[in-house]
Amino acid sequence: MAFVETVLAIVTSMLLYIFLPPLLDGIERKIRAKIQTRYGPPTILQTWYDIIKLSSKxxxxxxxxxxxxFLFIxxxxxxITTLYLLSYILISFDIYTLTIIIVLIIxxxxxxxxxxxxxxxxxxIIxxxxxxxxxxxxxxxxxxSIPLYYLSIKTFDSSVKSFILLLFSILFIFIVSYVGSKRLPYDLHEAEPELASGSIIEFSGPMLAxxxxxxxxDRYTIIALPITMxxxxxxxxxxxxxxxxxxxIAALVYIIFGAVAALLGRSRIDIAVKTLMLIYLLIIIAWIVVKLI
Structure with missing residues (x-):
């Protein structure tokens, strides 16, 4: 019975990882349109329709x-391997599987x-x-961010110090997740108004899909990873x-990220890099200082 439950949990989790991201993107597009007071997609399934239509071309x-x-495949x-391991880690969490997941994402x-x-x-190229x-x-x-977050959870107790360490590590890993999702102001690879879709300009049809x-x-897994941990x-x-x-929780965070992005504009590349390096450095230093106190 335990084996059947384990298999069902892994399969269900993988199916959710496969089908939820485009659905959540459709919800995000509807919310973004409401925030920006414009017409959005007719349905929350629009992203799925777009992917299917592009795939048929x-x-x-x-x-x-x-x-x-071949690189796409x-x-x-x-x-898919990452999705399986993220689902498997629900059953048996260990640091080795976590390391493999990080390597696969990168x-x-x-x-x-x-x-x-x-x-x-x-x-x-630009x-x-x-x-x-x-x-x-x-x-x-x-x-x-991963080892800081892992240590903060692993050593957590009811003290104020543990709470502050956990707060810093959660802030750190979710900033990383937000930037990794390539939402505004860090959507620098496409930059449609400036670079006519940038890095994806030559993709079309099934390749673009x-x-x-x-x-x-990738957006969804990088949010789900810290929650799974x-x-x-x-x-x-x-x-x-x-x-x-x-x-x-991952779906709620995904939608919150989308709502935040709708309120922001694209950053300049030099400012984005400098501010991001400064933020990460300050959080790491603050975490270490609190840990040593």
């Missing part, structure tokens, strides 16, 4: 991107960046390097209860 690959399809394979990011660099279009600049800073923050889908999955380490509950809390 003829596959046209520019000569410079002829090998990109590899990125999709890594994403590898998927790298593959999507590599695909865009294959283009000879100058707008694509978009890639704009995005890469902020990604390097954020990946460093991502790698630094796959890129958008991978991007949405918090529930996996801090709570001793059944897999289905964990599953419920993880996806409900």
């Amino acid at each position: 003829e596959l046209r690959i520019p000569p410079t991107l002829q090998y990109s399809i 590899l990125a999709l394979s890594l994403s 590898s998927t990011h790298s593959l999507l960046i590599l695909v865009s660099t294959l283009s000879s279009n100058p707008f694509s 978009g890639v390097f704009r995005g890469l600049t902020i990604d390097i800073v954020n990946e460093m923050g991502f790698i630094a 796959l890129y958008l889908y991978l991007h949405l999955i 918090g529930i996996g380490i801090g709570l001793a509950v059944t897999p289905f209860v964990s599953l419920f809390f993880i996806h409900v």
